[in-house]
Amino acid sequence: MKLRVVSSKKEIPELNPNERIVHLAFRASNVDFLTLMKRCPRLRAIQVPPSYRRTISQAIQVFLDMQGISLLEGDVWGHRKDIDEYYVVSEETIGEIEAMISRGATAEEAAEEITKRTRLAPDLIRYIARSKISA
Numbered sequence: 001m002k003l004r005v006v007s008s009k010k011e012i013p014e015l016n017p018n019e020r021i022v023h024l025a026f027r028a029s030n031v032d033f034l035t036l037m038k039r040c041p042r043l044r045a046i047q048v049p050p051s052y053r054r055t056i057s058q059a060i061q062v063f064l065d066m067q068g069i070s071l072l073e074g075d076v077w078g079h080r081k082d083i084d085e086y087y088v089v090s091e092e093t094i095g096e097i098e099a100m101i102s103r104g105a106t107a108e109e110a111a112e113e114i115t116k117r118t119r120l121a122p123d124l125i126r127y128i129a130r131s132k133i134s135a
Contacts, residue, residue: 006024033063045071097129
């Protein structure tokens with residue numbers, strides 16, 4: 001699973017329209033969110049750093065919910081944008097999450113356990129777990 005890391009609003013117009021998960025590494029305005037959703041119609045999740053999450057308006061949150069786009073809180077630890085524009089969640093980690101869910105663990109339990117072993121954000125782990133449950 002790959003998250004496209006976006007460092008500034010200037011990058012949004014150049015994004016691949018097929019992006020499904022995006023990490024915004026800048027403090028996005030309401031217009032930036034709308035531009036992102038227009039550019040990437042297949043978007044399923046947007047991850048923002050915890051400090052930015054608190055500044056997102058309720059109107060954008062409601063609009064994202066209406067569009068079926070999850071707003072996740074978290075960071076992409078150790079990622080260097082100058083090397084790769086994507087942050088990759090390893091297949092091994094996704095397999096661990098799937099295995100826990102298939103054994104009957106809740107998304108919350110999976111998030112707690114996997115966060116201890118990796119630096120993935122709990123919201124991202126819960127998102128992966130929910131997507132595997134519904135798949």
